[in-house]
Amino acid sequence: MAANDRFDFQGLDHVALGCSDMKQTYDFYHGTLGMPVLHTIEYMGENAEGETVPMGQHFFFGVGGENPNAHIAFFYWKDGYQNAPKVVENRPEGVNPRAIKIAAMHHVNLRVAPERIEDCCDKLGEAGIEYRHSTRYADPEWREVRTINGYTKPEPGCxxxxxxxxxxxxxxLEVNAWLPAWDAWPNDHEPWSNESADQR
Incomplete structure (x- = not known):
C-alpha cells in the first residue's frame, strides 16, 4: 500500500452524522449493535428569552479495531432539521447554526499524531486552503478556542x-488528534428523545 508522506494520517477516525432522536439512535447503535458509548456531550445555549437552556447532544459510539477511539458520532439538536419537513433544502430561520439534516454527513475525520496538527495547519495554509484550528476544553463546561487560518497551541487540559x-x-474534513485528557471525558449523559424535547 502506498504511504502518505505529507500528512501521515493514521486512518479514518470517525464519521459524524445528524439524527432525529438521540434515544432512538442510542437504542440502535448501543442497544442493538452493541457499540460502546465512548463519550457524550451536552451543549447549552441561549433561547429567545436569553435563558441558558439545553440545545443539543453529541454521542460517540465505538466501532472497535486497532484505533480505540474510532467511532461513529451523532449530533442531535432540539431546534434542528429533525423538527422541520424532510423536503426542506435551506436552513429554516431560527435553526441552530450547527444543526444538520437527518442522515446527512457532518464531516469526515482523519486521525494524526498530536505533534502533527501544527504541521497540518502550515501545509493547508501553504496550499491556499482556508481552515479553522480548534482546541476543546471541559473547564467547567464544553469550551472551544477557534483560530481562523492559524494555529493556537493547546493549553493544559485540552x-x-x-x-x-x-x-x-x-x-x-477534519484532521484530529485526541489528547490524554479526552480519556477522562464522561459517557453518562441520558440520551434525549425527540418526543420529550419540549419538556426540557
Missing part, C-alpha cells in the same frame, strides 16, 4: 486538537 477545512465540493 481534550482534542482539530483542523477543519473543505474539499472543492464543500465536503467538510
Amino acid at each position: 481534550l482534542m486538537d482539530s483542523v477543519y477545512f473543505s474539499d472543492p465540493d464543500g465536503v467538510q
Whole structure:
C-alpha cells in the first residue's frame, strides 16, 4: 500500500452524522449493535428569552479495531432539521447554526499524531486552503478556542486538537488528534428523545 508522506494520517477516525432522536439512535447503535458509548456531550445555549437552556447532544459510539477511539458520532439538536419537513433544502430561520439534516454527513475525520496538527495547519495554509484550528476544553463546561487560518497551541487540559477545512465540493474534513485528557471525558449523559424535547 502506498504511504502518505505529507500528512501521515493514521486512518479514518470517525464519521459524524445528524439524527432525529438521540434515544432512538442510542437504542440502535448501543442497544442493538452493541457499540460502546465512548463519550457524550451536552451543549447549552441561549433561547429567545436569553435563558441558558439545553440545545443539543453529541454521542460517540465505538466501532472497535486497532484505533480505540474510532467511532461513529451523532449530533442531535432540539431546534434542528429533525423538527422541520424532510423536503426542506435551506436552513429554516431560527435553526441552530450547527444543526444538520437527518442522515446527512457532518464531516469526515482523519486521525494524526498530536505533534502533527501544527504541521497540518502550515501545509493547508501553504496550499491556499482556508481552515479553522480548534482546541476543546471541559473547564467547567464544553469550551472551544477557534483560530481562523492559524494555529493556537493547546493549553493544559485540552481534550482534542482539530483542523477543519473543505474539499472543492464543500465536503467538510477534519484532521484530529485526541489528547490524554479526552480519556477522562464522561459517557453518562441520558440520551434525549425527540418526543420529550419540549419538556426540557
